[in-house]
Each structure stands twice: as structure tokens, then as C-alpha cells.
Amino acid sequence: MKEGPDISRVATLIGDPARANILTALMTGVALTATELAVEAGVTPQTASGHLAELVDGGLLQVRKQGRHKYFALAHGDVAVALESLMGLASDVRRTRTGPKDIALRRARVCYNHLAGHLGVQMFASLTQRVFLRNDVDAPVLTDTGRAFVTEFGVDLAALDAMRAPLCRSCLDWSERRTHLAGSLGRAMLARMEELHWVQRDNQSRALIFNAQGTTAFEKAFPVG
Amino acid sequence: MKEGPDISRVATLIGDPARANILTALMTGVALTATELAVEAGVTPQTASGHLAELVDGGLLQVRKQGRHKYFALAHGDVAVALESLMGLASDVRRTRTGPKDIALRRARVCYNHLAGHLGVQMFASLTQRVFLRNDVDAPVLTDTGRAFVTEFGVDLAALDAMRAPLCRSCLDWSERRTHLAGSLGRAMLARMEELHWVQRDNQSRALIFNAQGTTAFEKAFPVG
DNA sequence: GAGATGCTTCGGTTACGGTCGAAGTATGAA
């Protein structure tokens, strides 16, 4: 009966609506303060404080104290991956409803600081198709031509290599049910697109809004066919 | 605030210990009756009945009525994948404890009817290394030499192709944190190993017990290095 | 038919946990 890890503990943690809202808010990858998260969750600061303590204790969040603020973020990428997979199950259930906001989210959104949604899987597919990315056993690997490509694109690979975090990771997209690029390279690619003013974050949601020239440039940079 | 799919609903579903036990029991891939699951969950049949209805309603389980029995199984592979990813998070927290039963589970266990654990990822790595398996964008793909290999191994590929279910899928292993082979081929490979009497299922847990000659044969069939 | 077995519905109890108000502790600003 007692089998492997206790799955119900962590699921209960995610199961409360307030805590789920907190986690969802942090899926963007940014760190937020306790009060910001309280607003996001729709509860008072006292209540949020309790929830946050539980989430940290449960290993889902990490916390950094800065002056009188406390910044919370997802503990690591695995948490984001697990949350996305739960979203996949959840969206399955109510596959009927597709609000207008949903459409924007499905097209492009931020997932732990990298690009997800339709455009996210398109970029991944395009990179793979041109053998800039090779899908190895565990994780995608950037090929030599791939390294040249992303450098040309404006990403400082040396800086990324210096970081201890894995360069490439794959993440299953809940809306597309296909893989997109995560890891530090995924983050860097999105950051570069923001730098190029292709895209802007919606501060109300996880949606990413590509402007006209951004869309054109994206299609040119990451063609698929 | 209202973002994408409602993650808390499905997480709450998994969060109850009784329901978590039910889901974990079904991770083997076999279908079980309501009373069997009641025993597994450690609750009375009435209580289990309610839980099962909720799980079906929530889209996590599928049910088939057969005479006066009701057989329950996971709704689809995505559920198993999501559960495994949650186990990954849960095992993170209590990384200290490693019971003797845990060791067997980590070595080899059944995950939705396919081989998981250390030996599962070894098989996957071995197949990939010899280019029997190619890791494509979304899912692994069996190469031509790979088709020859598994046929030689004793798997009826024609029968699998005829099924509508995907042949190859990858599944993230919670104990190894690496990929192993899922999909109908994954199931067929394990079935064939049972047929060859390499391995036996433990009916108390998800553990798979390889006997002496099974271990030797496995190492020979799926070398890695 | 009668009896057994598998599953479900109902009602009532119980307990856990989410919530907020009020008060308390840190940190920074004036």
C-alpha cells in the first residue's frame, strides 16, 4: 500500500485554490513578494503568509530575503514541469471552453521565463529541423551550427555556459501537447526577443504579445515546414 | 488572476490520501475492481465508491463495467506521466529516507505497464546509443534497425502498428530523473520479458523482480557504455 | 425462486484546514 514517494502531500499543497494561484503566478519565472502574491491569490497577507510558508516547507518554492521584502520563486524547473503537466490534465477535462484570453495564452505565453505556447513549439521544431538542436536521450543538445546560430541571434553563450543551470531542457506544452525549449538557453532566447522589442509581457497574465514586426521577424528567424 | 486551466481542481483530486493510493495502485497499468481499490486505499467500499466516481468525473480514470464488477484504470498515459512528475517533486523533499522496499522500486518497477526505474532508463539509453531509437521532436522514433531489433527480440510490431495508440512515448522517471520508454512498444517490451521469464511482478507493490538469468540476459540485450 | 456478492445512495458525525481580525516583530524612511 505504501508505495514510493508520498504524492498526496505535494498534490494537497497544489490543490488549494489560493496556493494554486500563487504557483501559477510564479510560473512566469519572476520572483514576487509576499504581498504581491497575496493579491494574486486573492487572500489577505496573513493567509498568504501561511500558504507561502507551507509551499517553502514542501519544497515547491524558494525564498530570498531582501530588506523587509521576501521574494518567492519556484524552487526549480521541475516544479514548473510538473505544474504544466497538471495543466495538461486539467485542460483535458474542460476541453470545451476556450475564452478569448485563452487564445492569447495558447499562442504565446511565458513559462518559467521561457517561451511557451504555439510559437514556443514552433521555435523548438524549427531549431530541431535545421539540426541546430539535437534531441538526445535526456535533454536537447545544441549542435555546433546551433551554437553559431544562437550567437548570431545575439545570445551570449559563454555567459550561459558559465552558469551551473542546464543549458537546454525540454518542457511539455500543455496547450500544444508538444515539446518546447526550456533551460537557460530558453530563457536567454526569450530575453533576447524582448531586447529586440519583438514581444512584450502582459502584466495581467502570462500571455506574451508579439507586435507586427516581431511576428514577421519571428517567422523569418524560426521558419518551419 | 484566472489563468489557463484550473490546476487546483485536479490537484485536489490527487491530494486526498485515499485517492492518491488508488491512483498509485493503478500506475501498474492493470485495471482493478472497486473493492480491490477500496482495500488498496484503506477505506470501506462506500467511501471508495465516492472517490472513484469523482476520479472518473474528473477525467483521471476510465471505467468499464463487466457483469457485477466495475474495472477502473487510468484514463490515459498522460495521467501516469503527470503522476510520475508529482512523485519526482515528492521524492525531492524526503530525499533522505530510502527504505529497502524503495531500493527495489528504484531498480525496476512497472509504470503504466512498462518498465521503469534504473533498468528502464538503461534500456532506453541502450536503444538510443545503438540508434535503434531516435529522439525526435515530440517522441522517440523506432529506426529501421530498431524495428529489426525488437522484432528479433520477439515483439510483434505489425500488431502494435495496427493499434491506434502511439508506439513510442517517453516518460520521465521519478527515481532516476531520466527518460524511459513508454507507449505501446514499452508495454510490449515488458510483456515479452515476462514471457521469457526474465522478470516477475510483485503483487504487493509496483516492484519488478528480475531473476538471475533474467538479469544476465537483460544486461546482454541492453548493454550500455 | 432464494441467497450471496458487488456496488451505490443516504444521513449524520467528525475533523481538518482555510479564512480573517487583532496584535506583534522586523526593517527602512524621515
Next chain:
DNA sequence: TTCATACTTCGACCGTAACCGAAGCATCTC
């Protein structure tokens, strides 16, 4: 120092949901 802001602790309230006993269907066996 004094005040404001950010967060936490405490206590009390309340609602939900998990649970089981008892009774009710449905299906199979004899």
C-alpha cells in the same frame, strides 16, 4: 526617535469533505 511598511503569529470561526453504518439496487449463482 518616530512613523510607516512588510511580514508573521495567535485565536476564533466556519465550511467543506472524508468517513462509516445502514439500507437499497443490480447482477450472478444455485
